[in-house]
Amino acid sequence: LLPKREGSKFLMLITNIKKLVPITSEPIFDAELEVEGGKIKWFGPSSFPPRVRVRGRLQRESRDIFDCKGAVVTPGLVDCHTHLVHAGTREKEFAMRAAGKSYLEIAKAGGGILSTVAATRETTFDELYALSERRLKEAISFGTTTIEIKSGYGLDTETEIKILKVAQKLAKDFPITIVGTFLGAHTFPPPLPSREGARGRGKYIDLLISEMLPEAAKLNFVRFCDVFVEKEAFTVAEAIQILTAAKKFKMGIKLHVDQLSAGKGAELAAELKAVSADHLEHISEEGIGALKKSGTVAVLLPGASFFLGMKPAPARALLDRGVLVAIATDYNPGTNPCLNLPLMGTLAMSQLKMKADEVWQAMTIHAARALNLEKEKGSIEIGKDADLILWEAADEIVPLYRYGSDCIRHIFAKGKQLL
Numbered sequence: 001l002l003p004k005r006e007g008s009k010f011l012m013l014i015t016n017i018k019k020l021v022p023i024t025s026e027p028i029f030d031a032e033l034e035v036e037g038g039k040i041k042w043f044g045p046s047s048f049p050p051r052v053r054v055r056g057r058l059q060r061e062s063r064d065i066f067d068c069k070g071a072v073v074t075p076g077l078v079d080c081h082t083h084l085v086h087a088g089t090r091e092k093e094f095a096m097r098a099a100g101k102s103y104l105e106i107a108k109a110g111g112g113i114l115s116t117v118a119a120t121r122e123t124t125f126d127e128l129y130a131l132s133e134r135r136l137k138e139a140i141s142f143g144t145t146t147i148e149i150k151s152g153y154g155l156d157t158e159t160e161i162k163i164l165k166v167a168q169k170l171a172k173d174f175p176i177t178i179v180g181t182f183l184g185a186h187t188f189p190p191p192l193p194s195r196e197g198a199r200g201r202g203k204y205i206d207l208l209i210s211e212m213l214p215e216a217a218k219l220n221f222v223r224f225c226d227v228f229v230e231k232e233a234f235t236v237a238e239a240i241q242i243l244t245a246a247k248k249f250k251m252g253i254k255l256h257v258d259q260l261s262a263g264k265g266a267e268l269a270a271e272l273k274a275v276s277a278d279h280l281e282h283i284s285e286e287g288i289g290a291l292k293k294s295g296t297v298a299v300l301l302p303g304a305s306f307f308l309g310m311k312p313a314p315a316r317a318l319l320d321r322g323v324l325v326a327i328a329t330d331y332n333p334g335t336n337p338c339l340n341l342p343l344m345g346t347l348a349m350s351q352l353k354m355k356a357d358e359v360w361q362a363m364t365i366h367a368a369r370a371l372n373l374e375k376e377k378g379s380i381e382i383g384k385d386a387d388l389i390l391w392e393a394a395d396e397i398v399p400l401y402r403y404g405s406d407c408i409r410h411i412f413a414k415g416k417q418l419l
Contacts, residue, residue, distance in 0.1 A: 076145025076387030081328035088119030152186030
């Protein structure tokens, strides 16, 4: 049954919940949950007596009943770091890397990020939308009900805005929540300037600040600005220059840092009060302390380190120091072409040595915080969006244990049934 519409509100009672996992409070067995207006109105044990009409509220018996038949219910998943909108694939690059080719050799052979940039520039808006729509449906099938989408495969104003407009249209066309992030500072456009080539680098940064950022801000869709800080990308000083400009457009700050080398990126994220610092495979002890002090969320991307054969981020060191840790897919065509967020949770348990409850927090409430959405998403609480997954499983650990299997029975986004 789909929720019944009365006026502008959906009214529904979900019954026969074997185990309700709110994330921010203790699980409830044999539970029920009420949805009204796309929001969670009430939840608790089914043994509570039916509530009667109070101040205009409907009686329980008058609501549509959705029998979940003993499913486990959790919040919808939050994928807080993706590069969903792009054209082209890079499977040949994957094979070359497996054969021992270096990053430079792959780039010289036409691979690397610039091959995705070229393909995305050449693809029309409608073609790019069709490609991205299929990927978004795939992400939803894995339980993602909130997703962040970055630009970054244009590296010119026209294509960066095209990517963001595709993401914006997806947000209008799909009932899930989509957050836009401007990542014009992903790398430099071809021909790539060297670190010593200040003139070429400065010219692109001027374009980012004077043209791209204002155009992105006009869309009223972009919530964040991101910069990739790395030896082969942007310096700390360049990142500060770009992000200082982004703040003038009231964009939040996110950073790709310490992925391929230790570059004091986490310290920079803390200094700038970034909402998240992402990757962190090479974070320093000082960087861990800085993130703890600033409250910046550490977004770990175990799929990328797994796919690249790199050492994973030090999740245990971060967690043991009290840093908030989120997990995301980092879906992209080069370093993790996977939208299966529960599989990332499996990798976090097996490779990052995270506990099951830590993984669930990382895929829900902490990931929501990495998007400044923790008041609306990421947990089952009264007043939050009714983003819910009904799992055909004994408990919430099964989807992580049975990696690759389809345990999802139903998905709701803001009270609307998607599956």
